[in-house]
Structures are given as structure tokens and as C-alpha cells.
Amino acid sequence: MIGVNPRWLHRRRALHEAFDRICEPPDGSWLAYLGRHLQTWSTAEVAARWARADRDPGSSPAVNHVYLHVPFCKSICSFCNYERLQPRRPALLRRYEARVIEAIEQLAPSLRGIAWHTLYLGGGTPSVLPADQLRRIVTALDRHLDFVPNSSRYIELDPAVMSPGRLDALLSLGFHHFSFGIQTLQAGVNADHDRGAQGPEIVGQRFEELRRRDIHDVSCDFLMGLAGTTVEQILDEIRYTIATWRPTWIDVYMLTPTPSYLDRHFGGSRAAFDAHMGPFLERGPPGLAAIARQFGYVWNRGEGHALSLYEHRQPPVIDDDGSQPNVYGEFTAYTQLASEQDAPLHLLGLGTSARSRIFGQGWVEYRDPGDDIAADGPACWAGHDVDLRDDALCYLVHVLRDTDTLSIDRFRAVFGCHPRALFPDALAAWDAEGVVVGEDPSQVLLAPRSRRDRVRDLLWLVPEERLEWEIGRRLGISLAPEALAARLHPIGPGSTFGDWRIERLSPARLHLQHPDGGVALRLRPPLVPGRIVPDIVVEGTPSPASVDTLRAVVRILRRALGATAGRRAPA
Ligand code: SF4
Structure with a gap:
């Protein structure tokens, strides 16, 4: 344990108090992304950072993922707050394709020596791309990037625009993990939310097509809180979905309404929405836990507004309340966080608004020229440099947001050192403030806290300039x-x-x-x-x-x- 300067401690306490009052941090993980000044980078500048990236940075082998964001949907759901567009003109899709392929070609020389483990096509709904465009883009990725044999390949699809032709093209390109948004099986409610009249027939057709092709790794989403639904209906639909099609994974989200959603479905009244949402928040999680028990699924209580049910494939870490607080994925499972992989992680993001993480080097977002997908010109990028400490901060706030225990071995596997080596002042402050309890050298054990108080503990890890930057922004x-x-x-x-x-x-x-x-x-x-x-x-x-x-x-x-x-x- 090292000593801590009392004047520094005093100044930080005042800063934390002001930060808490002015910024009202919603969640510990949010602290990883604070106070960075984004710079505009050319593709050559991004390539230079990839060229500097350590191919094998920690004591565990790096895990390397590619994410392609396809920002198109057949229609725009009234509850959606993602980046998405309706592809009204084929020319827009062609421009998107040309820009993505150009970026891959330009980055490729700097990516040599990186073995890519997964490819994830998300959006939007990538299945709106015609089969020949999907084929050209994925073929370009295969030509320029070194994917490991049998790399894991995932795609999100819209049940209403998927076709056997697209499915066969995707299978021939190595995709074996499929996920689609159900939200609700009630066709009328989907239609009221501008999703088309998607009911059990369309969803069943997609499950059957996949099953006939021997694809069983299928996940789907439901949404709790849609206008016109009740929590009991959605729980019944989830039960029906598992009993009938047995997806491997179900994510269940609590609806977060946009102002336009409130206007359209709740007469602009937040109070009316909150009254509607109350039963979902109250009875949704225990209802899902009961479904998990009934069907032998693992229930992950998740964080924020997401809950998951999935088939048990690895030894779960069970919490006191029977839920699994953290899911450490298999080596090749796609995730954007080193904390979920227990390994250094590189993420190459392509396509409008996709984010890249170059471990220990930079975080960068792909942008269309002038932020306009219809504009001419090559991709540009907005990003900031990061160092090992930044990646370690991201790791720590995600792990300690959800649990009280940090495994030193797991941390070392990613960063090659003890957390005290990267955060000596913060851990000394934790000692001084009674945040750390216990003497076991194999772990850092934090005193149990409410979620809100845990955010305050995690503030010690954040450089003071970043807290000041955010305070300034809020003021x-x-x-x-x-x-x-x-x-x-x-x-x-x-x-x-x-x-x-x-x-x-x-x-x-x-x-x-x-x-x-x-x-x-x-x-x-x-x-x-x-x-x-x-x-x-x-x-x-x-x-x-x-x-x-x-x-x-x-x-x-x-x-x-x-x-x-x-x-x-x-x-
Ligand atoms: S399909 Fe998904 S991404 Fe597209 S508009 Fe609907 S919710 Fe948004």
C-alpha cells in the first residue's frame, strides 16, 4: 500500500462532489468514455495507428473482431434511436458498398499480421443488402483480412426481408450465427410501430429455413414496453418462442422512449409512459427468471435495460439471487469489450458510425464525408488516441460496475501487470477511503455498494482532467x-x-x-x-x-x- 497526498485527496473529493452534482453519472461504464477531444483523422492516419498496434499485447493472445455496420432498414420503427436509414435508392447502397470496400483496401496493409477471429454484421438490418452486395463486401473482407479458419460470423437480420437466396449466400460466406428482432409476435402492434405486420408466421418461417439448413445458433430480441402490449403478453410470447423454436439466446430490452415515441404513442406524456412501463419493470425480470427455470436456460439479469436468456453452454457464475452477473464469452464470441473476453481486444469497425478499438492506440469512429451517406468522397474518421491505462480504465469500470471483485490474474492476462501499476493513486485512495476490503492478494475486493455509490468509487480511476472536461461541457x-x-x-x-x-x-x-x-x-x-x-x-x-x-x-x-x-x- 502506498501513501496518498492528503491535499490531492482533498482536491479530488471536491472534484468528485462537483462532478456528481453537475453530471449525475448514470452508470459506471459511462466513465470510460468521458472527456475526450475527438480529432478528425484521414484513413491514412487511422492506418498508421493500426500499424503501431501490438499484435500480441498482453500475456493472453489478443482477440480480434471485425464489425460492419449496415445502417439501412426496410422501414424505421417508431421506437428506434439507432443510426439507420431507409435505402430508398439503390445508388445509396452502391455508394455505401464502394466506400466500405475502399476503406478496407486502404487499411489492409496496416492490418497485416492480425488474425481476425470474428466478423459481425450489424445495423440497422444488414439483411436489407441484396445477396450480391453482401457477397462483394464479405469477399473483399476475406481478400484483405487474415481471418482464422472457421472464424465466427454473425449477422442481424430482419425476418420480413430475409430470403432463402440471401440465406444461402450468407451460409456460403461462412455465417452461422443469426439473430433477428422479434420485439413482439403481435402483427398489429408491429404494424402500429412501422415494422410491418410481422407475426408468428413470418418469424416461424425464418426459424424453419434456418433449421432446414442445420443452423441452430439463432438469437432474437424482444422489447418490453411497446404501446399496445402488456408484460404478461410478452412473457407468453417468449415462452411460446422457446417452446416452438428454441433459440439459443434471447435478449429482452426495456423500451427507452424517444420524445417522438412519447408524442406518437403516449400523447407526449412521460407520466403515461411510466405508468405503462411500471408492470414491465416490476414483473418482467422475475417472469424471465421463471421462464429460464422452466426451460433450462441461463438467465442473465444484465445491466441497464437489457436482460438475457440463453442456453447453458459453459459453467455459469451464479450470483446469490440465482442470476449470472457477468458472462465471460468463449474465445471467439463477438464482443466489443476486453472485460468480457479476458484478453486484449482489437475491434475494426467499418460502415457509418462503426467504432474501432485499437488496443493501447486509439478509439475511432467511421464517418461518411460530411456525415452524409449520400455525399461523394471517401470515409473519414473521428477519434482520439488511447494508451494502456485508457483501455484498463474501460476494463475496470465495466467489471466493477457489475461485481465487487476484480481478479488480479484476469487483469494481468489482459494488461500484463497489477492494476496498482497503472492506477497507483486511485488504488491508494481506495485504501484510504475504505473502498477496498480484504487482504487477499489474488483479488481486489471492494466493499458492497449501491450502484450509485459504486460510480462514486470508480471516479477515482478517471483522470481529473476528464472529469473537469465533462463538468465544463455540462456548464x-x-x-x-x-x-x-x-x-x-x-x-x-x-x-x-x-x-x-x-x-x-x-x-x-x-x-x-x-x-x-x-x-x-x-x-x-x-x-x-x-x-x-x-x-x-x-x-x-x-x-x-x-x-x-x-x-x-x-x-x-x-x-x-x-x-x-x-x-x-x-x-
Ligand atoms: S429494424 Fe432495428 S435498427 Fe431498424 S429501425 Fe427497427 S429497431 Fe431500428
Whole structure:
């Protein structure tokens, strides 16, 4: 155990209190994605990061996944809040295909030496792509990427637009895991939600087509809370689905309404929706647990708004209440999280809004030119660099959101070291604050907490600048360089104050140069309610001869920031 600086501890406590009050963090996993300034990268810049990616970064072999996002659906369901489009013109599909293939071709040289274990086609509903387009895209992936023999291949499909021709094309391309959205078996309710009149006949047809081709790895989704349904009806439909078709996996989601959904189905009343939703939230999970027992499925109580039932294929980790809190997938199961794989993970995301994770190097999102799928031009990318610590933060907040125990062996398998090596201050703070209990060196055992209090514990892992960035964002004080430039104008790079000169702006910082040496001025959002002018903290040690003029520069900048405090900064 190492000592912890009491002043640092005090400052962090104040920061956490302000963060909790201002940002109201919804969930521990959310902390992994905070406070990053996205940069626009060309495909060549993304390729450079893939080229630097360690092919075998931890003490376990890396798991490498490819995700292709197909943002098209035959119609737009009224409850949907995903990225999706109706493919009204075949030209749009052709443009999408050309752009994805171009990106694969450009990235391919930097991806050599990575053995890809899975390919996942999601969306949207990839089955809206005609069979020949599916074939061309997957063939291009096979030509340019080194998939392991028998790589696992998954596809999401819309039961109403799947056809035997597409199915045969997919089988010939190696797809053996199929999932489709049922939501409800009531055709009228589906029609009312702009999904077409999809009932048990269409769903049964798809299950039969798959079964005739000896495909048994089929999963499906149901949605709890659709207008016009009751929790008992949905539970009955799930029972009927298992008894009739026995899918290997069922995900059940609790509906999160968009404003337009409330307007259309609940007269704009959140209270009416909440009253409708109450029985689903109350009786849905125990009803699913009972179904799991009845049919011999494992029930995963999941997190947030998702619940799962699945056939038992591996030794489950059973919690006190009979549920399985964490599902550690088989080696080749597709997932986007190293914490679910217990291995370093690379994820290559292609297609509108798909995300890539380059372990220890970067997280990046695929964008259409001008964010317009119909526009001409190559793909572009928005991302930020990450290091091992960022990936470890993501791992820890996902694991410790759901459980009290962190296995040191599992952590080492991914990151090659003890968590204290990457987070010495945070773990020392946990010791000092009584967050860690027990002395077993094989694990970090946290004191049991409510979900909300666990988020507060996890804040210690997050670099303070990221918490400040988010606080600033919530207060309308953007610390992005372009926002700072707008706020300080006409002061900016090149401005001089005596011997001090502003060299450049970076996220939350101004970099100043003096003949005796440089310093950075770090901007921090005010933590005191009512104040809106950022604090300025000097990083680096100015020479004694330059201190007085630096103080004057800080005063000038404070005045400039104060004068524009009411000016809305660009996001
Ligand atoms: S099929 Fe799925 S992705 Fe498409 S609109 Fe409906 S819910 Fe959204």
C-alpha cells in the first residue's frame, strides 16, 4: 500500500462532489468514455495507428473482431434511436458498398499480421443488402483480412426481408450465427410501430429455413414496453418462442422512449409512459427468471435495460439471487469489450458510425464525408488516441460496475501487470477511503455498494482532467481548443506579452514560450456554483526572471475569459 497526498485527496473529493452534482453519472461504464477531444483523422492516419498496434499485447493472445455496420432498414420503427436509414435508392447502397470496400483496401496493409477471429454484421438490418452486395463486401473482407479458419460470423437480420437466396449466400460466406428482432409476435402492434405486420408466421418461417439448413445458433430480441402490449403478453410470447423454436439466446430490452415515441404513442406524456412501463419493470425480470427455470436456460439479469436468456453452454457464475452477473464469452464470441473476453481486444469497425478499438492506440469512429451517406468522397474518421491505462480504465469500470471483485490474474492476462501499476493513486485512495476490503492478494475486493455509490468509487480511476472536461461541457464551458480560441479572440497563438508568446492551444491548455523555457496554462472549469470563469493553473516551472510577467499574462487571460463568460462557446 502506498501513501496518498492528503491535499490531492482533498482536491479530488471536491472534484468528485462537483462532478456528481453537475453530471449525475448514470452508470459506471459511462466513465470510460468521458472527456475526450475527438480529432478528425484521414484513413491514412487511422492506418498508421493500426500499424503501431501490438499484435500480441498482453500475456493472453489478443482477440480480434471485425464489425460492419449496415445502417439501412426496410422501414424505421417508431421506437428506434439507432443510426439507420431507409435505402430508398439503390445508388445509396452502391455508394455505401464502394466506400466500405475502399476503406478496407486502404487499411489492409496496416492490418497485416492480425488474425481476425470474428466478423459481425450489424445495423440497422444488414439483411436489407441484396445477396450480391453482401457477397462483394464479405469477399473483399476475406481478400484483405487474415481471418482464422472457421472464424465466427454473425449477422442481424430482419425476418420480413430475409430470403432463402440471401440465406444461402450468407451460409456460403461462412455465417452461422443469426439473430433477428422479434420485439413482439403481435402483427398489429408491429404494424402500429412501422415494422410491418410481422407475426408468428413470418418469424416461424425464418426459424424453419434456418433449421432446414442445420443452423441452430439463432438469437432474437424482444422489447418490453411497446404501446399496445402488456408484460404478461410478452412473457407468453417468449415462452411460446422457446417452446416452438428454441433459440439459443434471447435478449429482452426495456423500451427507452424517444420524445417522438412519447408524442406518437403516449400523447407526449412521460407520466403515461411510466405508468405503462411500471408492470414491465416490476414483473418482467422475475417472469424471465421463471421462464429460464422452466426451460433450462441461463438467465442473465444484465445491466441497464437489457436482460438475457440463453442456453447453458459453459459453467455459469451464479450470483446469490440465482442470476449470472457477468458472462465471460468463449474465445471467439463477438464482443466489443476486453472485460468480457479476458484478453486484449482489437475491434475494426467499418460502415457509418462503426467504432474501432485499437488496443493501447486509439478509439475511432467511421464517418461518411460530411456525415452524409449520400455525399461523394471517401470515409473519414473521428477519434482520439488511447494508451494502456485508457483501455484498463474501460476494463475496470465495466467489471466493477457489475461485481465487487476484480481478479488480479484476469487483469494481468489482459494488461500484463497489477492494476496498482497503472492506477497507483486511485488504488491508494481506495485504501484510504475504505473502498477496498480484504487482504487477499489474488483479488481486489471492494466493499458492497449501491450502484450509485459504486460510480462514486470508480471516479477515482478517471483522470481529473476528464472529469473537469465533462463538468465544463455540462456548464457550457467547452475546453476544446477551437472553443478556447473563439473565447479568447483576438488573443491567440502568436500573441505576445513581454517575452512570453502563446505558441498553441490544445484541449484545456494554452502553451506559452519564453526564452528561458515554456509552461502550459491549464484551464479548469469552476467547481463553485454560480461561477462561470475557468480557473487557470500553471503547469511547469517558469524561471524566476519570467514569473512576474507570467502572472500578468494570467491576469490578462482571466480578464479575457471573464469578459466572454456569457458568450456561448462553440461545442
Ligand atoms: S429494424 Fe432495428 S435498427 Fe431498424 S429501425 Fe427497427 S429497431 Fe431500428
